[in-house]
Amino acid sequence: MDKDTKIYIAGHRGLVGSAIWKNLESKGYTNLIGRTHEELDLMDGGKVKAFFDAEWPEIVVVAAAYVGGIKANNTYRADFIFRNLGIQQNVIGESFRHGVKKLLFLGSTCIYPRDAHQPIAETELLQGPLEYTNEPYAIAKIAGLKLCESFNLQYGTNYMAVMPTNLYGPGDNFDLETSHVLPAMLRKMHLAKALMENNWAVIREDLDRRAIHGVTGTAGENEILYLFKKQGILPDALELWGTGKPIREFLWSEDMADASVFVLENIDFKDTYQEGETEIRNCHINIGSGVETTIAQLAQLIAEKVGYKGEIRFNPNLPDGTMRKLTNVSKLHSLGWKHTVELDAGIERLYAWYLNS
Ligand SMILES: NC(=O)C1=CN([C@@H]2O[C@H](COP(=O)(O)OP(=O)(O)OC[C@H]3O[C@@H](n4cnc5c(N)ncnc54)[C@H](OP(=O)(O)O)[C@@H]3O)[C@@H](O)[C@H]2O)C=CC1
Ligand SMILES: C[C@H]1O[C@H](OP(=O)(O)OP(=O)(O)OC[C@H]2O[C@@H](n3cnc4c(=O)[nH]c(N)nc43)[C@H](O)[C@@H]2O)[C@@H](O)[C@@H](O)C1=O
Numbered sequence: 001m002d003k004d005t006k007i008y009i010a011g012h013r014g015l016v017g018s019a020i021w022k023n024l025e026s027k028g029y030t031n032l033i034g035r036t037h038e039e040l041d042l043m044d045g046g047k048v049k050a051f052f053d054a055e056w057p058e059i060v061v062v063a064a065a066y067v068g069g070i071k072a073n074n075t076y077r078a079d080f081i082f083r084n085l086g087i088q089q090n091v092i093g094e095s096f097r098h099g100v101k102k103l104l105f106l107g108s109t110c111i112y113p114r115d116a117h118q119p120i121a122e123t124e125l126l127q128g129p130l131e132y133t134n135e136p137y138a139i140a141k142i143a144g145l146k147l148c149e150s151f152n153l154q155y156g157t158n159y160m161a162v163m164p165t166n167l168y169g170p171g172d173n174f175d176l177e178t179s180h181v182l183p184a185m186l187r188k189m190h191l192a193k194a195l196m197e198n199n200w201a202v203i204r205e206d207l208d209r210r211a212i213h214g215v216t217g218t219a220g221e222n223e224i225l226y227l228f229k230k231q232g233i234l235p236d237a238l239e240l241w242g243t244g245k246p247i248r249e250f251l252w253s254e255d256m257a258d259a260s261v262f263v264l265e266n267i268d269f270k271d272t273y274q275e276g277e278t279e280i281r282n283c284h285i286n287i288g289s290g291v292e293t294t295i296a297q298l299a300q301l302i303a304e305k306v307g308y309k310g311e312i313r314f315n316p317n318l319p320d321g322t323m324r325k326l327t328n329v330s331k332l333h334s335l336g337w338k339h340t341v342e343l344d345a346g347i348e349r350l351y352a353w354y355l356n357s
Contacts, residue, residue, distance in 0.1 A: 011064030169253025244296030
């Protein structure tokens with residue numbers, strides 16, 4: 001990859017896409033292109049073709065996707081499969097038609113079976129049933145990686161896929177209904193602390209910056225209290241989802257971006273297997289920290305960082321999702337990349353970012 005190679009980052013305003021853009025810029029890449037969702041709807045095949053006809057990128061990163069936490073995945077099941085299949089079909093398809101030299105597809109570790117052997121190696125793919133709460137999304141992501149692998153095997157392309165663990169970082173989604181657990185907990189603890197301290201200035205400021213269901217800081221106290229109750233934010237306690245027993249692994253989004261650029265710069269499809277080694281020639285690499293924590297432990301850690309001292313309860317009537325999801329990162333480590341930001345420091349950094357944005 002030369003520094004003036006034309007690189008298209010689909011989803012360059014998202015959590016990971018924006019971090020990949022920043023990482024490439026910091027490494028001296030000068031010819032980056034991106035389009036917002038408003039400028040180019042990747043579900044529109046005609047417009048995606050017109051974009052590729054005009055731009056002819058040499059490298060493509062597919063970081064655009066319809067993304068969300070457990071509740072969003074379980075609720076908008078049709079959107080998760082339909083939109084993700086559409087986006088990746090259009091972007092990977094046009095990349096192929098336009099002779100893109102290298103493509104990086106971002107999947108997710110939810111592609112692996114619900115009861116996969118832990119830590120989960122790349123070879124666990126398609127070895128058992130998926131977790132039902134995110135099955136439509138996982139099937140779309142599996143299709144994306146198989147699309148890459150199949151183009152590689154049939155047409156000799158150089159498409160790679162990376163499977164990140166749960167991510168968090170600057171620009172995260174803090175919407176309490178659709179977000180992932182870490183940003184959701186951070187915001188809930190911030191609001192629960194303010195409520196416990198009767199600090200309405202903090203609550204109103206937060207809602208002004210990020211309205212919840214259209215409720216802003218100008219709403220009446222009763223309306224806000226009603227909204228908070230529905231979100232489990234109570235004057236003396238915070239009620240979180242599930243049992244608190246599931247185990248997750250978290251990776252700072254800028255580490256994820258660095259790993260993605262590392263794969264783009266250093267790993268080709270031919271490096272992911274040895275001739276004759278196996279009949280299966282998957283092109284995916286796990287990206288994670290290899291460090292796990294229970295959701296209950298995560299809640300304690302975030303409470304400590306935010307300074308929330310109230311009771312933390314779990315509501316077992318809400319879904320837990322996969323009970324354990326720890327990636328085996330030995331392939332990534334052996335290729336030469338390791339994460340740098342530990343969870344403790346990452347939460348502090350994200351909270352500082354949250355308070356200032
Ligand atoms: N966040 C996480 O914890 C994890 C993420 N991943 C994967 O990493 C990748 C990036 O995720 P992340 O950065 O978190 O997601 P974000 O939601 O932050 O970013 C996704 C981006 O894609 C854009 N996008 C979505 N639909 C369209 C469309 N139809 N046309 C054009 N642009 C579109 C979004 O724009 P807009 O918001 O305007 O719609 C947004 O900028 C995804 O493939 C995701 O599956 C994998 C594992 C964990
Ligand atoms: C990245 C990954 O992300 C999703 O899978 P997930 O890890 O199950 O999602 P999550 O981050 O939303 O939850 C993790 C755990 O945390 C618990 N939990 C507690 N309290 C809150 C809470 O307040 N909000 C949320 N969101 N979760 C909570 C929740 O019940 C669950 O046990 C899929 O998109 C999947 O497809 C995917 O790829």
